[in-house]
Amino acid sequence: RSLATAAPQGPVSFGLTDDQEAVRDLARRFTRENIVPVAAQYDRSMEYPWPVIKAAHGAGLLNTHVPEKYGGAGLSVLECALISEELAYGCTGVQTAIEANGLAEAPLIVAGSDAIKQKYLGRMTEEPLVSAYCVTEPSAGSDVANIRTRAEKKGDKWVINGTKMWITNAGHANWFFVLARTGDAGAKGLSGFVVDGDSVGISLGKKEINMGQRCSDTRMVTFEDVVVPEENMLGSPGDGFKIAMKVFDITRPLVSAAAVGLSQRALEEAVKYAQERKTMGTAIINHQAVAFMLADMAIQTEASRALVWKSAWTKDAGEKNTFYASMAKTLASRTAVENANLAVQIFGGAGFNTEYPVEKLFRDSKIFELYEGTSQIQRMIISRNLSQVYPP
Ligand code: CS8
Ligand code: FAD
Numbered sequence: 001r002s003l004a005t006a007a008p009q010g011p012v013s014f015g016l017t018d019d020q021e022a023v024r025d026l027a028r029r030f031t032r033e034n035i036v037p038v039a040a041q042y043d044r045s046m047e048y049p050w051p052v053i054k055a056a057h058g059a060g061l062l063n064t065h066v067p068e069k070y071g072g073a074g075l076s077v078l079e080c081a082l083i084s085e086e087l088a089y090g091c092t093g094v095q096t097a098i099e100a101n102g103l104a105e106a107p108l109i110v111a112g113s114d115a116i117k118q119k120y121l122g123r124m125t126e127e128p129l130v131s132a133y134c135v136t137e138p139s140a141g142s143d144v145a146n147i148r149t150r151a152e153k154k155g156d157k158w159v160i161n162g163t164k165m166w167i168t169n170a171g172h173a174n175w176f177f178v179l180a181r182t183g184d185a186g187a188k189g190l191s192g193f194v195v196d197g198d199s200v201g202i203s204l205g206k207k208e209i210n211m212g213q214r215c216s217d218t219r220m221v222t223f224e225d226v227v228v229p230e231e232n233m234l235g236s237p238g239d240g241f242k243i244a245m246k247v248f249d250i251t252r253p254l255v256s257a258a259a260v261g262l263s264q265r266a267l268e269e270a271v272k273y274a275q276e277r278k279t280m281g282t283a284i285i286n287h288q289a290v291a292f293m294l295a296d297m298a299i300q301t302e303a304s305r306a307l308v309w310k311s312a313w314t315k316d317a318g319e320k321n322t323f324y325a326s327m328a329k330t331l332a333s334r335t336a337v338e339n340a341n342l343a344v345q346i347f348g349g350a351g352f353n354t355e356y357p358v359e360k361l362f363r364d365s366k367i368f369e370l371y372e373g374t375s376q377i378q379r380m381i382i383s384r385n386l387s388q389v390y391p392p
Pocket of ligand 1: 096099100103135136141144145168187241245246249251254255370373374377381
């Protein structure tokens with residue numbers, strides 16, 4: 001693997017500290033032992049990977065963002081990115097189920113009171129539970145400011161009504177983060193809530209059958225007169241939209257890191273196959289047309305990883321990273337799709353067959369250009385930030 005292992009030498013370094021290397025190596029070993037051997041089976045059965053999630057919890061690879069005060073590892077965004085890449089190398093379906101916890105937990109970390117963090121983050125570290133982040137709706141995905149789910153104040157409670165769509169982990173969630181409208185139209189009328197999964201009035205749709213990442217659980221969730229205590233609002237009324245956006249500054253680098261994991265897997269599988277498969281009297285890696293496909297895959301994987309690290313490092317340094325997070329998401333997701341496509345090409349007919357690993361990578365890759373904000377939305381964010389980054 002291509003990560004530099006030297007300790008940081010100066011202000012610019014791609015080296016990792018000993019602790020970061022240890023985190024990456026733990027995740028790499030976990031993936032080789034617990035995810036790679038079962039990935040194809042979960043893809044076929046589409047079962048939720050509970051045994052892997054429980055093992056990840058035991059290994060300390062679940063809820064890695066949760067601060068130490070609430071029982072978590074309190075890892076930096078860069079360290080979480082190292083873990084995401086490794087887990088995704090094994091199976092991005094499993095990785096999505098695991099990292100969806102981090103996504104649901106992030107609003108609490110960004111804006112929750114001490115009591116909320118203690119109650120909802122604390123329990124995640126004590127036992128292997130999962131949670132879900134409910135923002136998208138049937139009529140509003142990219143356009144978060146126009147969601148319709150409403151929360152109305154009744155005495156000292158909030159009552160939530162509405163429908164969320166494409167919610168990862170929904171079928172198994174112990175609790176949900178829910179973005180709902182408490183005020184006027186637009187972004188400023190939205191607020192964020194933590195809702196217990198066993199609340200009366202929550203109903204779950206069927207598990208959606210998706211193109212890829214098939215063991216991950218994606219569902220519609222309907223809230224009908226769901227009563228939520230006042231203290232479960234995160235921040236103040238109207239804070240919800242900005243909380244949701246601040247969350248993406250943390251999670252987009254991690255989703256991008258997962259795309260890099262898939263790209264790296266496609267590259268390694270393709271190199272191995274090209275070294276073994278012979279045509280016209282030589283291994284196909286010796287045909288320049290094949291070797292150049294592999295070279296392109298290596299270039300794009302390294303470039304994506306560098307941008308992911310920059311977006312994570314910028315956030316950890318306490319600076320605004322929205323611009324880099326969207327760049328990392330755009331490049332890493334395109335690279336995942338292209339690398340998976342090239343890997344199938346290099347495998348020839350075998351690339352189209354389920355007995356070989358790359359057709360799964362091909363199906364799994366596409367979602368990276370869609371969830372956590374489509375590539376069009378990432379470009380919109382990048383372009384809106386240009387004048388601030390490069391003032392006239
Ligand atoms: O709506 C925004 C957007 O990002 N849309 C994409 C939605 C998205 O990414 N959804 C993902 C759902 S979760 C998911 O897919 C999970 S996948 C499965 C799990 C995987 C494992 C992890 C948008 C289109 C960019 C926003 O556009 P607008 O409506 O035009 O709003 P703006 O005018 O840009 O902003 C309104 C105010 O918010 C402030 N803002 C915006 N971004 C930020 C950040 N930090 C802080 N504040 C922010 N990043 C902005 O400054 C505006 O504030 P004002 O005070 O009004 O000036
Ligand atoms: P739309 O917003 O309807 O977009 C349709 C097309 O129009 C896209 O190509 C888009 O890029 C383009 N488009 C839209 N607006 C613009 C514009 N202004 N300029 C240019 N192009 C534009 N959401 C959650 O909240 N929680 C989850 O856990 C979650 N998990 C998911 C898991 C899966 C497997 C899937 C498929 C989705 C998940 N999502 C989740 C939802 C996901 O974030 C949305 O599907 C995504 O943000 C796009 O929204 P949409 O599907 O409504 O598409």
